[in-house]
Amino acid sequence: MSHTYDYDVVFIGAGHGAFDGAPALTAAGKKVAFIEEDRVGGTCPNWGCNAKIILEAPTKLLSEIRQSDGVIDGQAHINWPKAMQRKQQIIDGFAPAIQKGMEGAGIHFIFGHASFVDPHTLTVGDKQVTADKIVIATGQHSHRLDIPGKEFLHDSKDFLSIPEVPAKMVIIGAGFIGLEAAAIMQAAGSQVTVILRDQQALPAFDRSYSDQLVKALAQKGVLFIKNTQVERVEENGSSYSVSTTTGSFPANYILDATGRVPNTANLNLEQAGIDFDQKGIIVNDYLQTSQENVYATGDVLKKEQPKLTPTATFESQYVVSHILGEEKEAIHYPAIAQTVFTTPRLAQAGVSIDEAKAHPDQYDLVEQDVMADWYRLVDFEKAGQRTLIYNKNKQLVGVIELSDKAEDVVNAMLPAIEFGYTQKQLKRLVTIFPSIGYSALDNLG
Ligand SMILES: Cc1cc2nc3c(=O)[nH]c(=O)nc-3n(C[C@H](O)[C@H](O)[C@H](O)COP(=O)(O)OP(=O)(O)OC[C@H]3O[C@@H](n4cnc5c(N)ncnc54)[C@H](O)[C@@H]3O)c2cc1C
Numbered sequence: 404m405s406h407t408y409d410y411d412v413v414f415i416g417a418g419h420g421a422f423d424g425a426p427a428l429t430a431a432g433k434k435v436a437f438i439e440e441d442r443v444g445g446t447c448p449n450w451g452c453n454a455k456i457i458l459e460a461p462t463k464l465l466s467e468i469r470q471s472d473g474v475i476d477g478q479a480h481i482n483w484p485k486a487m488q489r490k491q492q493i494i495d496g497f498a499p500a501i502q503k504g505m506e507g508a509g510i511h512f513i514f515g516h517a518s519f520v521d522p523h524t525l526t527v528g529d530k531q532v533t534a535d536k537i538v539i540a541t542g543q544h545s546h547r548l549d550i551p552g553k554e555f556l557h558d559s560k561d562f563l564s565i566p567e568v569p570a571k572m573v574i575i576g577a578g579f580i581g582l583e584a585a586a587i588m589q590a591a592g593s594q595v596t597v598i599l600r601d602q603q604a605l606p607a608f609d610r611s612y613s614d615q616l617v618k619a620l621a622q623k624g625v626l627f628i629k630n631t632q633v634e635r636v637e638e639n640g641s642s643y644s645v646s647t648t649t650g651s652f653p654a655n656y657i658l659d660a661t662g663r664v665p666n667t668a669n670l671n672l673e674q675a676g677i678d679f680d681q682k683g684i685i686v687n688d689y690l691q692t693s694q695e696n697v698y699a700t701g702d703v704l705k706k707e708q709p710k711l712t713p714t715a716t717f718e719s720q721y722v723v724s725h726i727l728g729e730e731k732e733a734i735h736y737p738a739i740a741q742t743v744f745t746t747p748r749l750a751q752a753g754v755s756i757d758e759a760k761a762h763p764d765q766y767d768l769v770e771q772d773v774m775a776d777w778y779r780l781v782d783f784e785k786a787g788q789r790t791l792i793y794n795k796n797k798q799l800v801g802v803i804e805l806s807d808k809a810e811d812v813v814n815a816m817l818p819a820i821e822f823g824y825t826q827k828q829l830k831r832l833v834t835i836f837p838s839i840g841y842s843a844l845d846n847l848g
């Protein structure tokens with residue numbers, strides 16, 4: 404270590420953008436600290452992926468029971484307070500476990516809000532911390548609509564601790580968070596209305612597939628109001644009225660799910676000469692900011708790739724390898740799989756349908772009815788569709804699927820996409836039968 408600094412590497416933020424890579428630094432003899440102003444672990448374990456999937460699990464189970472054509476009979480329903488208590492019990496363990504693991508790896512924790520003095524110096528409260536390299540891994544926070552009555556709106560963090568099932572819920576925004584929340588609360592017994600400012604939900608996915616997901620959720624009872632701007636919210640005794648360009652909607656709970664904003668404010672980035680814009684911190688191909696000793700990882704980055712936990716993990720590990728000199732090449736992102744955890748799920752990876760259709764000389768599309776596979780009957784699935792995208796060498800380069808098991812299918816197909824498996828190589832995979840992995844790969848042969 405250079406003796407002029409307190410640390411070799413300091414991470415601002417203790418989420419996946421930090422903790423997945425950092426232990427390799429201390430293992431290589433570097434002195435490392437995390438500065439965290441809230442809960443260790445950041446969004447994903449505390450108020451993101453993990454919290455969400457624990458609350459979603461009972462809704463998936465309920466859906467299977469309801470689809471079982473009476474094989475499982477009787478009235479099942481979700482006991483929401485118990486579901487919430489269970490979620491909290493599991494979540495409570497994550498932050499201490501991550502902190503213990505990091506401290507065990509020799510990483511120091513400094514609690515408080517970090518901001519830059521210069522590219523090597525941070526303030527945390529009344530302390531100054533210096534480092535040879537700094538990694539900004541500050542993530543994002545919820546965008547909040549600026550409308551009259553905005554104080555009655557809740558964000559995803561509030562929602563993931565919602566104490567009871569509201570009789571009527573209005574969700575503004577039909578992205579990942581809006582649709583996942585809609586699916587959970589509809590299954591839990593709420594009458595859910597989702598307000599879209601335009602026509603399409605989930606712009607990150609192919610339009611025909613996102614439309615099918617909206618249709619599937621609508622069939623379960625979610626009301627979708629399209630091409631509508633929310634104008635204001637008023638309190639009406641113990642409930643609310645959401646006024647929009649297409650009328651008013653009553654609600655007992657309103658979720659503002661209009662996107663997420665990178666945490667770049669209050670970091671004093673201008674003073675340190677670090678460039679950013681409203682989409683995040685600007686980096687080069689090595690994830691270095693305009694100050695080359697300062698890197699950025701995870702959701703706070705301005706990037707084309709989806710802002711997801713595994714992307715943050717990949718970047719955290721890349722930056723650490725670059726700092727250690729083990730990785731000298733520019734970051735080369737793999738195919739990134741993503742899913743919307745509704746029932747049914749919508750999942751995809753690799754080349755998109757739009758891209759494939761734009762280059763018919765390079766790609767072929769194959770449509771598949773998921774229900775053509777008998778195995779889908781086992782867990783009472785009723786419908787599903789998949790599109791496979793092949794290059795002209797008959798190698799899989801992309802997939803999108805809408806079904807109850809779409810995330811497992813896409814994960815199973817991901818190695819074929821990433822490593823360009825040939826038909827001959829695929830035939831050497833002797834997988835477990837019957838299983839979703841078998842089915843997924845069998846469909847490629
Ligand atoms: C409701 C929800 C559900 C999600 N579900 C999924 C999912 O199912 N799958 C998936 O892959 N992704 C999901 N995501 C996205 C995922 O949570 C993020 O991609 C991931 O957490 C990004 O990690 P990160 O380390 O970049 O940021 P974060 O996890 O947000 O961590 C940033 C940390 O920095 C701290 N911090 C910020 N500023 C400062 C400062 N100045 N000083 C000190 N500390 C600071 C914050 O307190 C925070 O702990 C979800 C997100 C949300 C909101």
Ligand SMILES: NC(=O)c1ccc[n+]([C@@H]2O[C@H](COP(=O)([O-])OP(=O)(O)OC[C@H]3O[C@@H](n4cnc5c(N)ncnc54)[C@H](O)[C@@H]3O)[C@@H](O)[C@H]2O)c1
Pocket residue numbers: 548575576577578579580581583598599600601604605606632633660661662663709710711741742743744
């Ligand atoms: N399953 C997952 O992996 C998962 C789950 C949740 C969140 N995430 C991550 O978190 C990110 C944020 O999720 P999100 O749902 O908040 O964002 P999003 O970008 O997916 O969706 C935001 C939605 O709000 C709408 N919107 C934006 N401004 C609006 C306005 N003024 N009025 C009405 N509607 C408006 C957009 O049209 C869009 O439909 C995701 O992009 C994803 O990276 C991932």
